Amino acid sequence: MSAEQGSGSRIVSWTGRFRERSLKALPPEKLLPETQPSYVASWIYVFGMGSIAALGYVIVSGCVLALNGPAWYHVSAFGHFINSTHLWSVELFFMFMVIHLWGKFWMASWRGGRALTWITGVLAFVVSIVTAFTGYLLQTNFDSEWIAFQAKDALNAVGVGAWFNVANLGQILMWHIVLLPLAVGAVVVLHVLLVRAHGVVPPLEAAETDSQLRNLQLRDAAGTLETGEGDLS
């Protein structure tokens, strides 16, 4: 990386170096490209974006519920409707995420230095499961009451029951609306940035003799011959 600014002065600040490194790893045209490789042509690709859209509705509906408290939906028809949108956006979020995950598995999408992208994707799935679980504990109804009684055993068995006390509404509320959303948000953002940085993985068995690559190579070579560049000897 060049540590020179456009004016010729050397970048010495941490901020400047961070900016330069960030722009090198993820320049704007890579972050928000207007094209994708020709092989990005399947319905399976929409489920990643579908997951993000569903997560958006989870967050928005969750914010409305948070403004009114966990017991609001018991006494308000509108509150119950918002609670229902929260539930269904969560269900859709998981459905899309599972399809996305399976799709990426069959594409072996960890290839080409994309292992961390895969790992953050799985991590997002796991943290989302824990977050959803705490949401089910906050229903303040019979279901949450029973889940609290039943789920304590697994948590106590691994020694975390005191810090993740499923019968303590206050503690679980903090997990659900503060700690875990922060974790989900951070992991999802990292995952998306990694996807953009590395690009979409090419098809298995793709080769440079494929027409989608060969045509451009021939054009590339033709351009080289015209300009006299390249070593064809």
Added chain:
Amino acid sequence: MTTISRRRTAGPERPDRRGKDLDRGPWRGTVREYDLIKELVYALVVVGLLTVGLAAVVGSPDDAPVTLQQWATTAPSDFVATATAELGGTSDTAQYGPPYNSTQGASQTLGPIDLQSLSGVRLPIDTAQDFVVGPLETLPQPPAGLAVWNAASDTQRTDWTAAYSDALSKAPDGDPAKVAAGNYGPVPGLDSALLVMAQKGALEGALDGGTAAGLDRTKTVLFLGDGTYFPGLADSQHLTGDQWGMMNETGNYPGQSWLWLFSFWYQIPPFNSLANADLVIVGIMVLLTLALMFLPFIPGLRSIPRLIPIHRLIWRDYYRRR
């Protein structure tokens, strides 16, 4: 740089090597227009319509929670039997081990691994004191039997509660009014006072909130779970562990279906009869999750997508135009 010159100087390349180069570097082949922002907006519209539609048409469940008052009113015999077990220290909670108490040998272990004990007794619960005696002491006029109970030795208390539990189990329908005469000390009187207290709706606050509104319902939930009424209601809704209850929801609503694999182990032998099933199953799920997470580094597993060519469907357009 030209592709041709690079390939000449590098010599003949193996197909897998070329594939790895293609995987790693930026794509240099044909491209197509792909508007990410438009895709996001379309996704928001479609998911929004689905969410609002499902919320409006299907809604969400909301069965009222079970209260101690409801339990004491609907199933007083079960309530009294449970209160007796709490007094005698024979209930599930009384013998649970960490984090509620230090009952020897109660924690789930796997060989030398005892994570449950490692956390220590961090939510101490003395069921006799916390579930029965303590709440009764908050009454304006505590039952006279409390003084007798407090003055008795541990052995005497154990004898009284054991005898009364036995008598209740033999009484028709477990009805305290039909218990045979015996030496039960102050236990029937304490149970009866607690039953009345619960029926009046005063016990919940005494257990978990005191005079302040409480957010921690640990004692109420544990007390409810020690009886048979509350688990019976869950059983009728297919919510217990052996009914895939971990992923079920009340009514016909979808629950946490993503917990299907976690729930699966509780349905099959030998796991469904293990004393340390929770510890073993959590361990299995942790290992499986780590395997999924680090799948790119696991030989064999990472090759499955090459061996089962579902990718041929996903990229069929690309392969057709090779």
